[in-house]
Amino acid sequence: MTVTQRVIRAEAIFFTCAAVIVLSILALFVFLGFTGLATFRYTSPVDFFFGTTWNSNTGQFGLVPLLYGSVMTVLISMIISTPIAIGSAIYITEIANESVRQTLRVMVQMFAALPSVIYGLIALVAIVPWVRETFNAPLGKGILPAAIVLVFMVQPTIISIASDTLTSVPMQLREGAEALGATRWQMISRVLLRSAGSGLLTALILGVGRAVGETMAVQMVIGNITQSVPKDLVSGATTMPAAIVTQLPEASLPSQKSALVMVAFVLLIITFLLIVVVRQVTSRQPRSRARRVAPAAATSVTAKVGSA
Amino acid sequence: MSLDASAASLSGIDARSLALIQRHAGRRQAREAAQRRAKMYDRIATGVMFVLVGFLVVVLVVVVGAILIQGVPQLSWSFITSSSSLTQAGGGVGPQLWCTLYLMVLSLLITIPIGIGAAIYLEEFARPSRFTEAVAFSVEALSSVPSIVFGTFGAAIFLAALGFGYSILSGALTLAILNLPLVVRVGQEALRSVPREYREASQALAAQPLETIRKLVLPTALPGIITAVVLTAGRVIGETAPLILTMGTSISPNAQYSMNPLATGETLAVHIWVLKVAGVPGLRDADAVANGCAALLLIIVLGLSLSATFFTIRLNQRLRGLR
Numbered sequence: 315m316t317v318t319q320r321v322i323r324a325e326a327i328f329f330t331c332a333a334v335i336v337l338s339i340l341a342l343f344v345f346l347g348f349t350g351l352a353t354f355r356y357t358s359p360v361d362f363f364f365g366t367t368w369n370s371n372t373g374q375f376g377l378v379p380l381l382y383g384s385v386m387t388v389l390i391s392m393i394i395s396t397p398i399a400i401g402s403a404i405y406i407t408e409i410a411n412e413s414v415r416q417t418l419r420v421m422v423q424m425f426a427a428l429p430s431v432i433y434g435l436i437a438l439v440a441i442v443p444w445v446r447e448t449f450n451a452p453l454g455k456g457i458l459p460a461a462i463v464l465v466f467m468v469q470p471t472i473i474s475i476a477s478d479t480l481t482s483v484p485m486q487l488r489e490g491a492e493a494l495g496a497t498r499w500q501m502i503s504r505v506l507l508r509s510a511g512s513g514l515l516t517a518l519i520l521g522v523g524r525a526v527g528e529t530m531a532v533q534m535v536i537g538n539i540t541q542s543v544p545k546d547l548v549s550g551a552t553t554m555p556a557a558i559v560t561q562l563p564e565a566s567l568p569s570q571k572s573a574l575v576m577v578a579f580v581l582l583i584i585t586f587l588l589i590v591v592v593r594q595v596t597s598r599q600p601r602s603r604a605r606r607v608a609p610a611a612a613t614s615v616t617a618k619v620g621s622a
Numbered sequence: 623m624s625l626d627a628s629a630a631s632l633s634g635i636d637a638r639s640l641a642l643i644q645r646h647a648g649r650r651q652a653r654e655a656a657q658r659r660a661k662m663y664d665r666i667a668t669g670v671m672f673v674l675v676g677f678l679v680v681v682l683v684v685v686v687g688a689i690l691i692q693g694v695p696q697l698s699w700s701f702i703t704s705s706s707s708l709t710q711a712g713g714g715v716g717p718q719l720w721c722t723l724y725l726m727v728l729s730l731l732i733t734i735p736i737g738i739g740a741a742i743y744l745e746e747f748a749r750p751s752r753f754t755e756a757v758a759f760s761v762e763a764l765s766s767v768p769s770i771v772f773g774t775f776g777a778a779i780f781l782a783a784l785g786f787g788y789s790i791l792s793g794a795l796t797l798a799i800l801n802l803p804l805v806v807r808v809g810q811e812a813l814r815s816v817p818r819e820y821r822e823a824s825q826a827l828a829a830q831p832l833e834t835i836r837k838l839v840l841p842t843a844l845p846g847i848i849t850a851v852v853l854t855a856g857r858v859i860g861e862t863a864p865l866i867l868t869m870g871t872s873i874s875p876n877a878q879y880s881m882n883p884l885a886t887g888e889t890l891a892v893h894i895w896v897l898k899v900a901g902v903p904g905l906r907d908a909d910a911v912a913n914g915c916a917a918l919l920l921i922i923v924l925g926l927s928l929s930a931t932f933f934t935i936r937l938n939q940r941l942r943g944l945r
Contacts, residue, residue, distance in 0.1 A: 317830050317832075320832060321830070321831050321832055324832055325743070325747050327739065328739045328740070328742050328743035328746075328747055329743055329747070329748075330739075331735070331736045331737070331738075331739030331740040331742075331743060332739075332740040332743040332744060332748070332753075332754075332757045334736050334740070334802070335740055335757055335760045335761060335764065335802055335803070335806065336753075336756050336757055336760045338760070338764060338799050338802065339760045339763050339764050339767075341775075341779070342764075342767065342771070342772075342775050345775060345778055345779055346771070346774065346775055346778065349778050397674070398674050398677065398678065401670065401671045401674040401675070402671070402674050402675045402678055404671055405671040405672060405674065405675045406675070409668060409671060409672070410675075418675065418679075420928075420931060421678070421679060421682055423927055423930075423931060424682060424686075424924060424927060424928075425678070425682060426927075427856055427860070427923050427924060427926070427927035428685070428860075428920070428923070429859070429860030429861070429862065429891050429919060429920075429923060430860070430862060430863075431860075431862045431891045431892075431894050431895050431916075431919075432685070432689060432860075432894075432916055432919065432920060433685075434895070434898075434899075435689070435894060435898060435912070435916055436685050436688065436689070438898060439688075440688075466678075466681060469678060496660075497660045497661055497663070497664035498664055498668070499660070499663050499664040499667040499668070500660055500663075500664070502667070503667075520766065523766050523768075526768070527767070527768020527769065527770060527771070528768070529768070529769065529770040529862075529863035530862045530863050530895060533863075533899070534895070534898065534899055555768060555770040555863065558770050558773075558774055558867075559770060559773070559863050559866055559867065562774065562777060562867055563866060563867060563871070574774070575774055575778060578770065578771045578774035578775070581768055581770070581771050582767060582771050585766045585767055585768060585771075586763060586766075586767075588766065589762055589763050589766050593762075
């Protein structure tokens, strides 16, 4: 074989590897779509998307209780975690000195590495009993404890992307603000946050993506009641991922199976839309910023991709 | 600072000048007050951010500490090697540990060659085209897909359509797809960090393109590729939800320590969930075993995470040292 032939063969092999990635995402859509849409043979789209009961015994599969749980857990957790994460990112990039910064980056990486079942275990021991006593809830499981766990689980995602963004804000902007006599907080609030706005928004959106897909930690503390929309935040509820992992292994009816696959398809669409929004946000950026800061690369990749 | 009218008239200042002086003095006071306020806000904001970071550090320390304090006393050689017992306390997690490692190796064997191959294609062969854009977008999209969606997909395709059933193979394939974007990204970073001059120098020495990749680019990027392997391994070990849907939640007693990829399996992480939530009928020391299991899992995962940091630092050092 000549050298050229060998190069062509190698390129073909590597091309196939790259094609596998494109094929995987296509397969994900096609396969989940086809299997999921079969649910409309059993349940009408109106009953599926607007039904307020998910009960396998009666064969009713309405998405609303699952969707409600997902929206509420994500909403509450993001309200609490946004200031914590953005504040921490600012501390890491703007205030901490070099050695503290390195330590904190390792800490963020450790946060990202913790398996979700560990979060669930801790939540079961620490948060659930606290909710039970504080709110006088019989079980202590529900949307509130799930949201509290998520507050910590989205931290590495938001912090790492937000601090990458802040680091890539040009030094001249900071120096300019300081030369005009601004204090550090004035520089941060009026120059830095404004200039990094779209990057911070990206960080928050990807945090939402992380929270909406989290399964195990939520499943362990939310109570897994799918039959109806919960009456408050501390009684049994469910989310879309929690319902899938709880019910799919035991589902025997084809109607229940396809309804659960449809839920996964809805989740896929939601996270896909989030990525599309992120692309819109980042492409509107006025300057083309340095895409990445090299030494932190591996850290940020782990945290971004997250573990679930 | 202010001059009153009587003092002004004594020192012979007329009313217009007095007004001017007073206005200046007023502005200066306002400016100084604003500066004081700004400094105070600055101190408060710094304090608040310090408290936020401190809160996270405390939570991390408490979580890791609690898991280790609860679990480490359970750890012993027999805990790691023996299987759990239904009749008496003191059971271990040997089969689960074996299954975790087997699943990890199997999944890595699938995902690392494909992922690194794709990274090599993107960095060393492809010119920017619609196809590379599609790959980049797919990587981004895949990495945002929740793991439970991969689990459902794996359950639909590997269990039902291909007929592998609940098995270690189904789990390994599902996790391989799940981890592809991570491997590609870290692989690309590693390859991209090899300076262009190296490749030019290699070409100048009349090396063939494949020789350049094999003998120069890959060895230089090796620490980065090891980072990809280590990170992926950590994620396989910590993953739970997709495995419940594709690999099952138990190890059959006559298939313990089995090499059969079509047997059902249960990793350490899944075992914790089974013990704490699903429940094992008759197992009396479920909590103790779960705590020990959690400590073991945490030690492995954090160890892998820290070594990934180490290899990244090595990559940077190597590049800087050589340059």
